[in-house]
Amino acid sequence: MTARISVRGFAVASATAVTTVGAVVGVASGNQQIGAEPVELAASDATLLADIPVDGTTQVQTASLTQQVDAQTDAANDAAKKSAAESARKAAAKEAEAKKQAAEEARKVKEAAERAAKEREEARQAASRSTERTDFPQQSSYTIAEVKAMAQQIVGGGQYQCFSSIVERESGWNYQAQNPSSGAYGLVQALPGYKMASAGADWRTNPATQIKWGLNYMNERYGSPCGAWEFWQANHWY
Template identity: 65%
Template sequence: MLEGNRVSRISVRGFAVASATAVTAVGSVVGVASGSTAQTNDAEAAADATLLADIPAGQQAQVQTASLTQQADAQAIAADATAKKDAEEAARKAAAETAIAKKEAAQKAAKEAKERAEAKAAASRDATRDASTFSVQSSYSVAEIQAMARQMVPSGQFQCFSNIVNHESSWNYHAVNASSGAYGLFQALPASKYSSAGADWQTNPATQIKWGLNYMNSRYGSPCDAWSFWQANHWY
């Protein structure tokens, strides 16, 4: 009988220590014991106090249950705090990654747009022959003038270029507008504008073609852009 009482007291003391330790853990997590820190000897003191109470053996199950419950509560509170911290950190990381991705996408789009614009401008400027490389003739047929233009205008822009010339002069490099005085393949007004491409603008259609191509590129970006404007406004 004495031996049984001794085992009972040892068991109670162990669970009492666990119980007091669990209470201390709960206070540390939720900040109940602010301004003070539980020490190991506090748990021991609590255990000794429990021994003094001499809990009957029949109530030891209740003590065990209370101790385990307190430990579980402390662990749950600690887990909740850790989960909340991890969630906040994950949210900050995701926001930073999203911001970086958006910035990189915007930079990539801007770079691609610039490259397309430069390629388009280069294609418009890249004529295979210059006006000065054609031999001078006393007169030119429409077919000969169109052949010149095909060699001077980038292939991808020629049809748009041709559409404008068709509407403006029907490929007649001597065409004159009786009411305004506009002249040549592109109906330049005043006609002297052609002189910026060469002094022989009145007799050499290649010089007029050079001027017209430069005008479309500088004003609209390309012959096709100039043609788009012409279609919307019937002038360019």
């Protein structure tokens, strides 16, 4: 006879299950019959039965969970590696850009230093030529072309254009130009005009004297005629 045994809501309907339950609750295995009423197992017994693996399902589930954890771990590691690689790439790019900017700044500083050194040398050579060139023949008057030719010889080609730009705006190459309000005089509009006497007593009538004085003034105050021209462009005086 097969009895229906209820173990906390689970039905066990086999004779083997009845025998097992009977052994647990102390039912004899002889002629004694099991009543029709359901037999309730103690909680500890139900747990014991529930813990007994029926097949490999538990092992399969455990293996599946392990694989999932491994897969998640691998994914997390891959993401961390990618993030680290991207951070390293950005850091390297930033460092390369900083080095590039530093190199560019160094290049500009070097070029500026070389340009300043070149201008100083040109100014020195021009000053030397202006000291040596004192034998321009005296004339009662000079054309603009003659005055410019003097300036080219005294100032020199490297700085002449800057010198010429200032003289063009100050006097228009008129060696007798005088500002009626300030009293500035000559090609470079010395103020007062008599300061040019340090270059020669004939400063009023000799363009060469005015050119030499103007060149020395630009060299001493601005480093060169080009330095003076740069200042003039920013301030419209020098």
